[in-house]
Amino acid sequence: MFSDNLEQIESLMTNFAIAILFLLIGLAIQDVLKKGNVPRFGRFFVWLVLFLGMAGFIAKGVIQFVVEANIH
Template structure:
């Protein structure tokens, strides 16, 4: 039964791993920003760049899923 869903399980595991990496990256950036006493404007820029990078990655994944389901 698991052999039928191997590809879906691998895909979910890969996306879970990416989520884990994004969380670790966010925690490390937060730590660096705290220790460096970065001004609020700079912090906002850093978080905006990380947020839009994450949104782009999610958008890419959604487009890939939609593309693969519509083109068989």
């Protein structure tokens, strides 16, 4: 059973690891922004870029899931 689902488990763990990486990047950025006294305007764009990167990653996963579901 494990060998049958190995590809799905690998994909799930990769996505989980990338989600943790996004969280750690967000925490690091928050710390740098606080210590650097960055104005609100700059903080907004930093978080916007981070959010768009994460949204792109999620969109890629959804699109990949839909395409693979239609093939099989």
